[in-house]
Amino acid sequence: MQTDINTFITQSPQIRGSRPRIAGTGVTVRRVVNWYKQGFDPEEIADQFGHLTLAQVYAALAYYHANRDEIEQDLEAEERETSLLLQQYVQLAEAA
DSSP, X not given: OOOOGGGSEEOBTTBGGGOOEETXXXXXXXXXXXXXXXXXXXXXXXXXXXXXXXXXXXXXXXXXXXTHHHHXXXXXXXXXXXXXXXXXXXXXXXXX
16 A cells, blocks of 8 residues: 655644644644754654654655755744743843
8 A cells, every 4th residue: 555645744724833744643844853953863753752653754854855944944933932932031030
């Protein structure tokens, strides 16, 4: 039985803000890429998530490599938001 790899990645406005994700899960491509950039190989990523197959992880990575600009922009936006929240937290802690 053949599997159409186009069925592995999906997007919908009501789930994860329309970010590309592995179909049938809430795991975004961005999340898989974060683990990948931390040095985890696809097998380790699949093991960490437990419910993902190796094919799903590779599909997420293939999507990333085919749409690198889109995912990199999303990663940069997340990093900026995290940095801003951390800065606000530090300011609140210092004011307390």
